[in-house]
Amino acid sequence: MLTTMTGGCQCGRIRYAVRLDNHEAYLCHCRMCQKATGGVVAAFVQVPRDAIVWEREPDWYASSPIARRPFCSACGTPLGFAFLDAAGMMDITVGSFDDPSAFRPVAHAGAESLHEAWLDTRALPRHRSDQTPSVADRWKAAGLEVPE
Numbered sequence: 001m002l003t004t005m006t007g008g009c010q011c012g013r014i015r016y017a018v019r020l021d022n023h024e025a026y027l028c029h030c031r032m033c034q035k036a037t038g039g040v041v042a043a044f045v046q047v048p049r050d051a052i053v054w055e056r057e058p059d060w061y062a063s064s065p066i067a068r069r070p071f072c073s074a075c076g077t078p079l080g081f082a083f084l085d086a087a088g089m090m091d092i093t094v095g096s097f098d099d100p101s102a103f104r105p106v107a108h109a110g111a112e113s114l115h116e117a118w119l120d121t122r123a124l125p126r127h128r129s130d131q132t133p134s135v136a137d138r139w140k141a142a143g144l145e146v147p148e
Helices: 032-037 133-141
Strands: 003-008 015-020 025-028 042-048 052-056 061-063 067-071 080-083 088-092 103-107
Touching: 015 067, 032 042, 032 061, 042 080
Parallel strands: 025 103
Antiparallel strands: 003 015, 015 052, 025 042, 042 088, 061 067, 067 080, 080 088
């Protein structure tokens, strides 16, 4: 079933809509993705390049001799990954979708740099932002609700 989902960067300067035929995602643990996102893993959805429509073309960074990455130069949000010779495919960051809750990881890539301790965190305490005084009090002082 074909669905259209939307997303974009944190500041809203870069927006996109993408047609998807499934909700499969994958986790990339390679060092380049770790560095590019600042995280221990990058979560991606692979899509045909012609399935994505950018309302405004993102900025692109040549992250290596074989790939480039779309991002927003105003807020720094990483938006994806594309091999230069990707035969029409590219990856979009799961976190840049407006509602990423439908996606499910189906594979690990770049497993040579996988950090096992970050994969199963079920036993760790969980703290909601709206119940964390150091966060909630600052949003309240700004006259705003804590964003989801």
